[in-house]
Amino acid sequence: xxxxxxxxxxxxxxxxxxxxxxxxxxxxxxxxxxxxxxxxxxxxxxxxxxxxxxxxxxxxxxxxxxxxxxxxxxxxxxxxxxxxxxxxxxxxxxxxxxxxxxxxxxxxxxxxxxxxxxxxxxxxxxxxxxxxxxxxxxxxxxxxxxxxxxxxxxxxxxxxxxxxxxxxxxxxxxxxxxxxxxxxxx
Numbered sequence: 001x002x003x004x005x006x007x008x009x010x011x012x013x014x015x016x017x018x019x020x021x022x023x024x025x026x027x028x029x030x031x032x033x034x035x036x037x038x039x040x041x042x043x044x045x046x047x048x049x050x051x052x053x054x055x056x057x058x059x060x061x062x063x064x065x066x067x068x069x070x071x072x073x074x075x076x077x078x079x080x081x082x083x084x085x086x087x088x089x090x091x092x093x094x095x096x097x098x099x100x101x102x103x104x105x106x107x108x109x110x111x112x113x114x115x116x117x118x119x120x121x122x123x124x125x126x127x128x129x130x131x132x133x134x135x136x137x138x139x140x141x142x143x144x145x146x147x148x149x150x151x152x153x154x155x156x157x158x159x160x161x162x163x164x165x166x167x168x169x170x171x172x173x174x175x176x177x178x179x180x181x182x183x184x185x186x
Contacts, residue, residue, distance in 0.1 A: 012068055012106055026050045037132060062090070062117065088125035112145055146175050152167050
């Protein structure tokens with residue numbers, strides 16, 4: 001697979017997402033260890049369905065795969081979705097699909113890269129996200145990146161026979177002061 005170093009970090013880079021990654025995404029999106037945390041375990045992901053999704057949701061602005069610098073291995077995806085240029089807002093989406101790279105700071109680095117890109121290159125003001133209340137690993141990561149909880153929808157997500165809260169978090173451009181993109185010119 002050919003990847004392009006759009007946003008370079010310390011251990012990873014973000015490359016534009018492409019349809020050639022469809023098999024790996026389909027594999028990850030049929031694994032409960034990934035989908036339970038995304039609230040997608042009740043959805044069957046087929047190769048054709050994922051290919052269609054990637055083609056229809058491949059915004060040229062901010063859909064990336066996360067790739068390790070050392071061995072050019074794709075380990076996940078991060079994106080800014082539902083970008084609204086009038087309100088200067090977007091929604092963050094991320095998951096680390098490769099289990100060997102979870103809980104090791106790769107997600108935090110990817111989020112900081114895309115936040116800097118969203119705030120300093122796309123001129124966004126507010127970036128939000130939603131997560132399941134049981135996802136302690138993600139909550140810790142998002143707080144480390146500067147997100148703050150602004151709401152909670154109670155018992156609205158049904159996973160593995162239980163109902164869980166959905167936590168809503170956001171971050172404003174003036175709250176983000178990181179300098180993470182290593183390959184920028186100015």
